[in-house]
Ligand SMILES: Nc1ncnc2c1ncn2[C@@H]1O[C@H](COP(=O)(O)OP(=O)(O)OP(=O)(O)O)[C@@H](O)[C@H]1O
């Protein structure tokens with residue numbers, strides 16, 4: 001089942017009198033349960049694409065379809081709802097709230113939307129996620145007492161707390177040493193398998209790209225490769241399977 005589809009997506013940013021064509025004409029699709037890397041050098045358009053999938057930015061032209069919803073047909077309010085109900089986010093710089101403890105950081109997104117289930121069910125789910133990322137002993141520590149790797153584990157649990165279909169992570173390992181970065185990616189992959197959550201992460205680190213089972217490679221705003229492990233999809237043509 002296709003969960004994300006980009007059709008001839010183009011994004012142009014005005015920059016004074018000129019325009020920067022950050023994404024030229026990009027088409028690809030992501031299957032539910034994919035563990036996919038958007039790979040490419042600095043300036044190739046990775047963040048721009050993740051922002052459009054994350055409904056924080058809209059394409060200049062073309063179509064982005066998330067879980068069956070064409071984002072261009074949605075109002076800002078509907079986009080916000082789609083973002084809350086369908087997407088989880090992990091950031092390069094973790095973006096935790098330093099004065100809150102681990103548990104409170106994980107809980108935070110639940111305070112922004114409509115509460116689902118009973119309080120006891122929500123608390124069990126938060127405990128489960130904290131255990132899943134290996135931080136049970138740290139649950140009552142403030143996030144500013146944690147290492148970078150531990151902070152990113154908190155961010156993973158926080159991204160999952162609303163039970164999103166898709167987790168978006170823009171260079172989630174960029175502020176970590178390479179060994180910790182690999183551990184974080186392996187943890188994301190384990191959760192991807194266990195919960196069938198689709199993970200989309202960007203990186204320019206070749207070693208980390210290898211952990212993905214689907215790789216979209218970008219260069220200057222174009223897709224140069226679209227490869228699902230075990231099958232080659234039309235490389236270089238935008239790669240729509
Ligand atoms: N808000 C903006 N205004 C103008 N130009 C922008 C804006 N955001 C991005 N760009 C330009 O769009 C292009 C793609 O940028 P983008 O941030 O998507 O690349 P990236 O692959 O994420 O790079 P990095 O690896 O450095 O994070 C770049 O040329 C960049 O300068």
Ligand SMILES: [Mg+2]
Nearest residue numbers: 046047048170
């Ligand atoms: Mg970027």
